Amino acid sequence: MAAGFKLSRVSLRADGSLDVSGTAAAVPDSRPAGFLLVGRQSGQERRYPAAVVTGPAGPVEISCVIPLADLPYPAEDLVDLYFVSGPDRLRVGWQQVLQWLPYPTKFGNLSFKRKGA
């Protein structure tokens, strides 16, 4: 099983990069941890290495910067994000049940939709 990744924050910056950060209980040394983007329709994958900071005890801190301008998905509208550690991949998501889901409007503005609406 992949080490459980807990999302702390996902940030979009003016330079067009996406910064994903969180924690995991442990990360196996056999294969570097990273994040995988998968095109919803094409299944095309691209992997980005994560920075892992291991402290003396407790969970490890994990972060990854994804340059969005470089994503190779010209025909896609949606891309899913996975955390990869060892042989497994784990869908990245919020750890608690969200009541309001963020989304970009058709004019490119930030709105939230009520879950289930």
Place this chain on the structure above:
Amino acid sequence: MAADQGPMLPAGRYFMVLWGISESFGGMTTMSLHRAGAFRQHGGRTAAVLTFESKPSYETLLERLRSQGKIDPAVEVLNIFQYYRSAASDGGAPDGGSVPAPVPADAGTTGVPEVVFDPEGRVFMRTLMRPDGETMALRVYYRQDGTEYFRDESPVDAAGRTLGRYLTLLDRAGRPVRRWRKAGDFYRHWLLELTAAEQTVLVVDSAVAAGVVGPLQAEHLLKLVVVHNSHIAAGGDPFQGKLAGTRKGIFEGSWAWDGLVFLTRRQQADYEQRFGAANNLFTVSNPKARTAALPPFEARHPNRGVMAARLEPQKNLAEAVAIMALVSRRLPDAVLDIYGTGSQREALQEMIDDAGLAGVVRLRGHAPNAAAEFETARFSLLTSRFEGQPLALMESLGRGCPPVAYNIRYGPDDVVENGRNGFLVAAGDQEAAADRVVRLCTDDQLARSLGQAAWVSSGRFSDAAVTAQWARVVEQAWLQAPERLAVPGLDFTLAELSFEADGGFRILGDLTWQPGSGPPAEQYLEANLVIGRRTSGPPEFLSAQVVQRQPGGLRISAGADGGQLGYAVSMDNHELDIFLQVHGRNVLRTFRIGFPGPAPSWRPYATIHGSLSLKHA
């Protein structure tokens, strides 16, 4: 104005500003002209009316208006083109500057000139249009002696590409005296020349003219703009509706005004609840004359009601017909006379006939003095969908005729105290409205007491009372003027948007403006994150943190946790929209929050299961 006191209005020159005055104008122009007279008669200050339309003369129109009492005989109307037609412009470049650069030659084709003559039959203006019939190529204005005094040129090159606009003032020898590249700059030049650095108050009524006056920044000018109708398009919901397009520029650039003047307190309150408060928001009622004394109750026909309304969809007159159908069942002698004309006349008459109410609801057409009809009526009705401030309601009160009004935005609840000087019922509640009409028709004591209270309450919007309100606003605005913040080019750029583990989010961004005259705005501006509810209810304001202040800029951080985001959101709201509100003194501006970085691009997106995806938007 009392004889032993000084002028009620603070010292200075006063101008009412309109774009133009059409032959058959509506309520806004009526009020503007009337206010100019009231300022002279009750405020002790002469006020003139300013216009910008291309019109050779107002002579005939003013003669008619003066004979009808619609404008004070002492009130002057000054028009920019009439002004420069008579002005001496013989002195070369007035600023001592060089002669303006030449206008590029026009390589386009034009049609036959259209000519406008002045009342004496002399040419006032010649216009050459492009072959499309819509684009103006050249307009030349002529003095009474036939010499050109102004040219408005829009040349194109051989490929038809525009070479810009050139507006030129000429001396009698045809030499250019001054040239502008934007019409607004020409109009503002006139305002500065006219006011000649004297302390001046500009009261702007027209939204188009507000576009001219708004950018004008001068210490000797006080700029007040009147919000004549609902600030929401088509009278929509005050919290969710879009800003009325015609006045959107005023609201978005409200910092540039010394005062935004609403007509009713409720409208100002709605505006503040949605957008926030600022020190340049005021309320001043329109004035409306009332009878010198309460008309005798005995002259009122016991079962007669009156409406004065344009027969247009906004007035919602089908509701009045439906109410009278209910009234008629209980009171067969009741009648409603509707004065006014409009596009719905035939449809309404058909509705009345189909309902068998031909003798009950009577469309009386236009009456020059329809307001006098309220003196012999027992009740009046108001069923509009929306209003700025319904003048018919004020006329009814001012003649002691108690109204039964739908409690719409805006106006009724500002002047009607339910059960004291009339009745307010929920919009669309025909049964309740019919019940109040029947009570007024059948209960003499009630009708008499409400009628008297109606007339007494109308003293609040007499010319004298309203001019006194204006005096207080002008005085307050002059006091605040030196402290007014100037933030031209105010804009917000998002640097970072973060979604947090608890379902909340944070933004970090930069508020920027061009620092210039006035106090350092960076010391006084603050911000709020605004959670707007898409379907109903006022927005939620959460304080933002200013993390850095410098001339011309603030760095702002704001956020909401998962709980704050959905706090007290009613279940009919399925979407929340995010804004940043900036406020401080006279500054009040709301920015829609988007996503940082280039667009379109990939945006974080929560799937229905709470997983993180990226969406291209």
